[in-house]
Every structure is written in C-alpha cells, then in structure tokens.
Amino acid sequence: MQIPGYLTSDEAAERLGINRQSLYNHATRTPDFPKPTKVGRASLWAEGAIDAWRAAHPKRQRKR
Secondary structure, eight states: OOOEEEEHHHHHHHHHHSSSSHHHHHHHOOOOOOOOETTEEEEEEEEHHHHHHHHHOOOOOOOO
C-alpha cells in the first residue's frame, strides 16, 4: 500500500537503520517516538515524523 507521505513498517525501519521489531518496540516504549496510523491491518508511519525523530535522536556510534 502506497500513500504519499507515509512509509510502510519495512520502509520506516529501513530509513531508521533498525529492524521492524525494533520499530514496534520504539513505538510502544519510547514516549516521543511517532505512532503509526492504522489503515486496515497495515501500520503506516508519517514520513516527516520519522525523519524529525531521527534528526532529534542521532544514531549511536559503536564503541571500538
């Protein structure tokens, strides 16, 4: 399903560099993480909200 301005769960997870389960974990456990919009059984994520959250929460760097 493609709706302009929205990402599927797989697309949102890929954009954030995480797996789909981590995306859902963030949605339920991280208070300021964007919540999905349900369309039928599909969860769609506002593209702008995902990008804004990533900008406010940069990726952690791995320690070497």
